Amino acid sequence: MKKIIITLIIGFSAMLQAQNKVSGTVRDGANKPITGVSVYAPELHKGTTTDANGKYILDNLPNGNLNVTFVFVGFSNQNKTITNLQKVNTLDVVLEETLFQMDEVIVSTAFNKIQSQNVMKVEHEKMIDLQRKGTATLSEGLATIPGVSQVSTGTSIGKPVIRGLSGNRVLVYSQGVRMENQQFGDEHGLGLNDSGIESVEVIKGPASLLYGSDALGGVLYFNPEKFATANTFKADFSQKLFSNTLGSNSSLGIKTSSENWKFLARGSYSTHSDYRIAGGDRVTNTRYNETDFKTGIGYNNAKFSTVLRYNYNKLDIGIPEEGIAEQTSSKNTEFPRQGVFNHLLSLNSIFYLKNSKIDVDLGYVANDRSEFEDSNVAGLQMKLKTFNYDAKYYFPKMGKLESIVGIQGMHQTNTNSGEEYLIPDATTNDFGVFGTANYEWKSNVIQAGLRFDNRQITSIAHGEPEEEGYFKSIDKSFDSFNASLGYKTNLADALTLRLNLASGFRAPNLAELTSNGVHEGSNRYEVGNSDLKTEQNLQTDLNLEYGNSHFEFFVNGFYNHINNYIYTSPAGTQIDANDVFNYIQNNAKLYGGEIGLHLHPHPLDWLHYETSFETVTGKKQDGDYLPLIPVNNWKNTIRTEFKIKNWLEEGFAALSINTTLNQNKVSGFETSSNGYTLVNLGFGGKVKLGKTAFDLSLNGNNLFDKSYIAHLSRLKTDGIPNIGRNVVLGVHFNL
Incomplete structure (x- = not known):
């Protein structure tokens, strides 16, 4: 066959x-x-x-x-x-x-340069390297990248945080398309599965010049799995087992290519029980099940290249409300629970002209999010449909100057089907136009750009005035001009300096403009503000890195000033025994950075030592601290690489010690958090037994079963610890 x-x-x-x-x-x-x-x-x-x-x-x-x-x-x-x-x-x-x-090669930036040529410092991580750390979810793996953390609800829901900003301030791209899945909600995760993803690129800072609204804090850009090399057929199967959640993850993929045509398909299924904390108890209804399917077909010749991809993701998530109650290893979610269906269709086409090209991305995202309180009839059901378009023209290169102009936009509709309304039925339209240029000489690069955006939001009135769940109609328009300027140079043969100054923006989301009710998963009655203005920021980034054959060092520093930062503030009143919180605005600032080194001493070619420290501080103009700011973190890893005779190749063993410090710089309605240290151990490689070969990995995370509560855990207010010891066994076969 x-x-x-x-x-x-x-x-x-x-x-x-x-x-x-x-x-x-x-x-x-x-x-x-x-x-x-x-x-x-x-x-x-x-x-x-x-x-x-x-x-x-x-x-x-x-x-x-x-x-x-x-x-x-x-x-x-x-x-x-x-x-x-x-x-x-x-x-x-x-x-x-x-x-x-x-x-x-960095895909998320304008000119697709390799990192050493890039003006902006971008973190690039292969998904296989994140998976080898034994993390259970994609968000958990992202949180191992310096400058990235997560707001979590148990093990099933994780929202990425980049240098203290999250939610609608961090834009997520998959298959070249912006992901839209009601990301404003605390209990709304990424909606992506790491199966079928090749790598991730993290832009830590405003990227509104390339991506428009919501890229104010940064961008997570997921590169999909590559097609097979020409004239080959490949199939593979992987299996992971998780001791803590008694979980399982299975993935099967096939792909084939000729000189012009290419095709791939991959399916995966994950199922997990309630996670266990240190000591043995399980946190009730933190179980979840996930089904994911990805496929793609591509064609290229001398005139154009086109790739059509599709991703279906189904997530069945339990919502923990009782804390540590019924003890069971069942994987069937109980009420309350969420059902999330996500369809992502993307089409990328590149048309090659004589000395220039046109790059077009079209995307459609259909997100169906339902919440079931006590029956299989959804009390809350939101259907979000988004059409994205992005077209760029690459001018012929003039000497050392490269330039691009482009347009970008989005048409989005939100409709409610359940009895409860979290946000109203609404339509959002985005349009942006931008231009950017890159000039490179010797070891120096200058890159600059300018962009204009407009966002139109209209909503439909719902409910009765003066009652919970009432939404008045709105018709708002938000405009923004943004610019960026970056410079990269080699101060010495192995010493690189990058300096970037960029502005970004974010239009208020529907929840901030219209909320009128008790927010899900909290005891807060939130009241929106239709007069909110656009958030506008200006960030300065400095990156200095040195590298030779045995030593690498980097230091990143940033200062981020945000005008009209949107947040909730207690009103001092109550409605139905719930404290009332209003959405208000104030100027804010965030500052900090990351520092790290990688030592590979000669002649110990098999030994690696890596260490990094990250810190961020966020304050409002009045001096109060911003909420949900990540804790200072120090990570250390000792890794060895080896080969054992003819049966183990590309072997590795790694010991990591991650120390999280105390967090006392908290917002007015947050509580402080104690520090903790976690020890992880990993081992793996390519095993060869006769004609059979497979990749093997074995990880022990939180090896000493430490009891701790992460500062950004949404279960922290109930005093519920994070996951205890978790042993993860993974195998991967090429069929």
Whole structure:
């Protein structure tokens, strides 16, 4: 069957005549050819591998410029740009041995440079590296990245926090499309599963120039799984088991490609019981089940490249209300619970002109979020439908100057089907236009841009005046101009300096404008404010990093001033025994940063020591602290890499000690938090038993079963600790 599929695809592609071609040989420092090097053109979603002689060929390439990456384990990445492709092009590459993190192409920024050329410091993490840490959820894995944390509700719900900002202030992109899933809610998670995701890029700071409203605090940009290399068929299966939640995660994927066509599909299923705290008790109704399916099909030739992807995600989540009550290992959620269905359809197309190109992204997101209080009839049901568009024109490169202009927009409708209304029926329309330019000379880069946005929000009146659940109609328009300026230079051969100044904005969301009732999961009666203004910020970022073959060091500092910061404030009154909170505005500031080093001493090539410290402080103009500010955190990891005879390759063992300090800088209605230290241990590698080979990982998180309560846990007010010891076993087979 496998051969039939490959033959059909290759046969159809053979009818398409190739135009431009790139070929060459990849060698090591001793001039020996390297077999199995991944040669990939990211823009075309197309790749191949080198043969036994280190040779490769990429066919059917467009005119203009082409970026090609060369990746092989144990060697540094090479990223090459071929300008003005000819019919036949030769590109020979020499890879140098290294055990350090490799330089990656950054997709989330405007010009898709490799990190060493990028004006903005962007954190790039491969999903496999986050998964090897034994984390149970995607949000938990993201929280291991310096400068990123999470607001959590048990183990099932996590909302990312970037340098103290979260919710609608952090924009999430998947498959090149902005995710819209009622992210204003405290109990509304990412709605994404890490299965089928290749990597994540984190922009820590305002990115409104490229992404518009809601990118005021930063961007999480998820890169989907790559297609198979040309003329191959691959299938794989992975399984994870979690001791704490008695959980299981299974994933099965297939993919195949010819020279022009490519296809992939992946399905996964996760199920977890209530999580166990230190000492043995389980937190009632923190169980959840998740089904995820991703598929994609792509085509490219010398004139254009297009990829259509679809992601379906179904989440059944228990909402903990009783704390530590009924003790059971059942995975069937009880009432109250949430049911969340998410459909994401994306289409990316690139049209190649003579020396320029047009890049178009279209996306449709349908989010159905229901809450079931005591029956299978949803009391609260919100249906959010969002259509996104993004079109960019890349001008022909003029010497060392590159430039882009683009338009971006969104049409969104929210409708309620249940008896309860959290927000009204409403329509939101966004439109933005921007331009940006990049000038590079020697080791210096300057990048600047300007953008204008307009957001229109109209809602429908609901309910009776003076009663809970009444929403008056609104018709609001918000405008914003934003700009960015960045400079990168090499102060020395291995010392890089980046300085960025950027503004960002966020229009008020529907909950802030219209709320009138008890907020879900709290005892607060929240009252919206239709007169709220746009949040506008200005952030300065400084990044200094040094790296050689045995030592890496970085320091990041930022200062973020926000005008018209929106937050809730107690009114001093009550409605039906619930304290009333009003949405108000005040200027605010956040400042802090991250510092870290990576030591790989010679001649101990198998040993790595990594450490990082992160801190952020947030204050209102009146001197009071902002709520939900992450705690200062110090992370230390000792990692070894090894090989055991012929049965274990790419082996690793890691010991991490994460220390979270006390948090006493809290908002008026928050409580302080005690510090704690968690110890994690990990082991794994590629196991070979005869003709059978598979990847194995074994992690012990919170190894000493420490009882602790994270400052950003929503169960903190009830005194409920976070998860206790969790042993995670994972295997991955290529079928």
